[in-house]
Amino acid sequence: MAASFSFQRVSGYGTRRALIAGIHRVIARRDDTNRINVFPVPDGDTGTNMAFTLAAVLQGVKASRLASAGEVMRRAAAEAIDGARGNSGAIMAQFFQGMSESLGPSKRISLEALARAMTQGSNLAREAMAEPREGTILSVIQAFAVGLREQSETGARDFRGGFVRALESARDALRRTPEQLAVLKQAGVVDAGAKGFVDLLEGVAEFIEHGRKAIVPVDTEQLGDSGVEATPGAYSADMHRFCCECVLSGEDVSRGALKSALLALPISSLVIAGTREKVRIHAHIDDPCLLFEAAEKFGRVSAQKADDMRQQAASAHSSREQVAIVADSAADVPPEALEELEIHLVPVRISIGGRDYLDRISLSPKQFYQEVRESPVPPRTSQPPPGDFRRLFEFLLSHHQQLVYVGLSRALSGTLQSAESAAQRTDPSRIQIVDTFSGSCGQGLMVIWAAEAAKAGWRADEIVAGLTELRAKTTYYAMIRDVRYGVRGGRAPAYALPLTQLLRVTPIGHGRKDGKVGLKTGLWGKSRLPERFADFIARKLCPTKQWRVLIGHCDVQDEAELVRRRLLAKGLPIERTWVMDAGAGIGAHTGPGSIVIGVQEYQAPVAR
DSSP: OOTTBOSSEEOHHHHHHHHHHHHHHHHHTHHHHHHTOOSSOOOSOHHHHHHHHHHHHHHHHHHSOOOSHHHHHHHHHHHHHHHOOHHHHHHHHHHHHHHHHHHTTOSSEEHHHHHHHHHHHHHHHHHHBSSOOTTSHHHHHHHHHHHHHHHHHTTOOOHHHHHHHHHHHHHHHHHHHHHHOHHHHHHTOOOHHHHHHHHHHHHHHHHHHHGGGGOOOOOTTOOOOSOOOOOSOOOOTTSOSEEEEEEEEOSSOOHHHHHHHHHTSSEEEEEEEEOSSEEEEEEEESOHHHHHHHHHTTSEEEEEEEEEHHHHHHHHTSOTTSOEEEEETTBOOOHHHHHHHTEEEEOOEEEETTEEEEBTTTBOHHHHHHHHHHOSSOOEEEOOOHHHHHHHHHHHHTTOSOEEEEEOOTTTOSHHHHHHHHHHTTOGGGEEEEEOSOOHHHHHHHHHHHHHHHHTTOOHHHHHHHHHHHGGGEEEEEEOSOTHHHHHTTSSOTTHHHHHHHHTEEEEEEEOTTSOEEEEEEEESSTTHHHHHHHHHHTTSOTTSOEEEEEEESSOHHHHHHHHHHHHHTTOOEEEEEEEEOOHHHHHHHOTTOEEEEEEEOOOOOOO
């Protein structure tokens, strides 16, 4: 037993080291936990979510010398609330909060104090759930707390013996989870979150027994491991699509009132963890905007995220050899291509009128253009933070061998740099970053090609080589109907507006070879703009080559369809066309009424 442990009580140092040992055990076994994840959604990420929640706790308790056991748990609770990931992570955050509240400033922990703290942690974790279910992590936490309480009530004082006997109660509860949840019994597994909690306890028990040598070394910078085969299961239509999280800050947040307000929404898997000053919200919902708007009524919302569970479930159960394709939402990719080709998007951040949104998730393109028309302040788009990329990279690398990110031109945004930063902190040997030197519909066409190549069995390095060659064969043009949006946003010089008005010219921007946007030419006059823009594009397409055309519109779908019909009527060798809403990445600068067209000299990837 470690020297820092007395026979009956644990010091602050011992609490810290024991917690570190338990966290290391969870991280080391995360892939096993991912494999058995079937509840509440079979997306194969419970192990990863618990690992990252506890990795945040790990960094917090390692960062400073915490003198008392109470200080250790207070820091653990604070870090868990800030770093919680997924349903299991939010539950763990509230569990730590309950333990922290019970221990207060205690310098040491006795078996009796641990029993009280575990009971409080169990109660708060259960209260945090809108619909607590037996056969989950809640049942195992409760079983461990009851085991400790029974030991304490019989007069036991031996910390090590009491902990080990209570651990057996937790293991028994874990073995019983398939009897309590039919979905677990059908899959032949125990509950993944419950297993993760037992892993935590087992790591602590090993430290109590063997001291420092029980701490298993782990690399918290590379939590996404090679292909993990998920337990058979499927996302079903009655499940909500998005797994959403956010942090709510305020002076006196009423968790009860917040819970009532959120339960009025079409929502599931709601967990509310935290204090009266800071709360982390986790929920499953089809419309993330509803959740974020409801939360805003109680304080300031930050750290928004919304993961597409339907897409994650499909990815988790696809071939482990397949290369995953990732892009940012500045790439305009048709919804049907996203679905069919399993393309993963990291949303760009949008700020309008003092409110922040996730592109295409908490703000649709139609809503975006309406806001642009009405807001006196120009919209601002910002690159996703590295954490958004890292979260997705980690998940995908736990189910795929390799990953290719097909990014927005470095010359236009710092988005590519965010992805590079995330890759370096994940597993750079398995992540390829590609600068498309393009954006909007041009970038979208390159993303589609990359996903087709992945489906055809191409390796990551082969896809990168293909994309490099494709840069010169892909570009995009934008008919900018009203230059004032570009002027307001600082993308166009101030003189551009009076000049275009005076000359009655509609500018046409284009993607340059260096990745920047240039002014190609313009359409004189204001009549029949869609038809004349289509004619302009048709003249760019060599009739001896095969082409793909992607048309993005800024809230003018009828005109975009007119452009498509006119192009197809030319009899050009166009293999496929799409019409879609152009996203905020381009729309913030071109404004409503504009049309963007990506063209690509196309050659289908040959199956490997």
